[in-house]
Amino acid sequence: MRPLSAFLALLLLVGCEQKQDPATRYDAKALLKQKCSQCHNLDMPPQTSPDEKAPPMMAVTFHVRDFMKVANPAEKRRKFIDFVTDYALNPSAKKSYCDKKSLESYGVMPSQKGNITPEELQAVAGYMYDHYDPEKFMKIMTERARLAAMPAYKRVLEQKNCLGCHGLKKDKVAPAFSKIAKRYRDNPDAMAQSIRHGSRGKWAGFKLAMPPFKDLTPADAKAVSEWILKEAR
Ligand code: HEC
Ligand code: HEC
Structure with a gap:
């Protein structure tokens, strides 16, 4: 009996761990599109328009990444995920890294409570951090310039x-x-x-x-x- 119960316990643990990792549990790219794209443009480089409802997601990500104070760079991704998750559920002018003028023109983001769960948000935020990567962006722009020339x-x-x-x-x-x-x-x-x-x-x-x-x-x-x-x- 003993080896079997140990095996079962292991199975349970493994099952648990998989459930707890939002990055593997959700299709974060699809969620981002589904939950955030009605206001934030998702392209990289972004498309902007005079009547956009919110800053493009690439701008949001670069901005938060740059302005967030993190003593240990290894914690940056974790902190970014925490900030975005919290902000999307409990946004406020005080928390926003957005400059005053943009905040006035866009208005504070409406809370996404009910639209998306905290777990889903963690997956989305992790995806944002990895996808809107400054180096990747530079590569895209360099390649575009090469083709344009x-x-x-x-x-x-x-x-x-x-x-x-x-x-x-x-x-x-x-x-x-x-x-x-x-x-x-x-x-x-x-x-x-x-x-x-x-x-x-x-x-x-x-x-x-x-x-x-x-x-x-x-x-x-x-x-x-x-x-x-x-x-x-
Ligand atoms: C109904 C429109 C709307 C939706 C939907 C929306 N946002 Fe926003 N978001 C805004 C606006 C407007 C701002 C700019 C003002 C501000 O910072 O609150 C913003 C800003 C942000 C910021 C930047 C805060 C800062 O400090 O600069 C983050 C992060 C963010 N949104 C994440 C998300 C995520 C993730 C989703 C999808 C789950 C989402 N938003 C969906 C309107 C929206
Ligand atoms: C996957 C293979 C393939 C690629 C890639 C391809 N072609 Fe073709 N092309 C063909 C074949 C096969 C034909 C002959 C079709 C036929 O019999 O009508 C053809 C025919 C043509 C014709 C003659 C068409 C006609 O109406 O007489 C032109 C012009 C042409 N290709 C130009 C190009 C150009 C320019 C490119 C790149 C933008 C290109 N092809 C890429 C396979 C290819």
């Missing part, structure tokens, strides 16, 4: 991996750009259309269809078409 055609080739399927002069799983350039010599606009809408069955010997790239702007599709006409002859 590229000529449009080059950015499209890289982002959509056109040359993964097309060779410049050689067929791969898709016809060589040089062949396509011949067919569309006088018609970069038709080619651009085709790139945005995809293509199937127009090139004998190629079984694959080309997926549509609908998220390309017409200008970007035109830029890459013109590049193909110029470079792939």
Whole structure:
């Protein structure tokens, strides 16, 4: 009996521990969206608008992180979670790290009691701390700047991996750009259309269809078409 009861006790303990860790118990990202996004924009970098109801969550997180006084950096995450959990349930102008002017324009956040539980909040706050990470943000911005500095055609080739399927002069799983350039010599606009809408069955010997790239702007599709006409002859 003894080993069995010890085993059962262990099972119980393990079960308990799992229950107590909000980070694994909840889908914090989904909760954040569900419970907080009607007022806080969640994007990184954030989208701001003149009639927003609250500061973007990235701004909130950076702000609280910076202004919170924590003697021991190892405790920062824990303290952040405690602050956010408490603030969302019992907000007040006095507790807020928001500057006076913003507080006046937004008004103090309404308590989220009844909308979200303390345990759920802990999970959400932990996710906020990890997700809205200043280093991650810098990386995103650096990458954006790198892409923005590229000529449009080059950015499209890289982002959509056109040359993964097309060779410049050689067929791969898709016809060589040089062949396509011949067919569309006088018609970069038709080619651009085709790139945005995809293509199937127009090139004998190629079984694959080309997926549509609908998220390309017409200008970007035109830029890459013109590049193909110029470079792939
Ligand atoms: C009904 C709108 C609304 C909802 C929903 C909302 N907030 Fe807020 N929140 C605000 C406003 C307005 C402010 C800015 C004023 C202030 O600091 O109280 C704010 C500020 C905050 C702050 C910053 C406090 C400071 O010191 O700067 C935190 C943290 C916060 N919200 C967390 C949350 C979390 C987490 C959720 C989702 C569970 C949430 N909020 C949902 C409106 C909202
Ligand atoms: C997954 C592989 C794949 C990728 C990625 C791909 N293509 Fe294609 N592409 C094809 C195939 C296969 C065809 C031939 C389809 C057909 O037979 O109609 C094709 C056809 C084309 C055509 C000719 C369309 C027509 O109407 O005649 C153009 C232009 C073209 N691709 C440009 C591009 C550009 C620019 C990119 C990157 C933005 C790209 N492709 C990315 C597979 C790909």
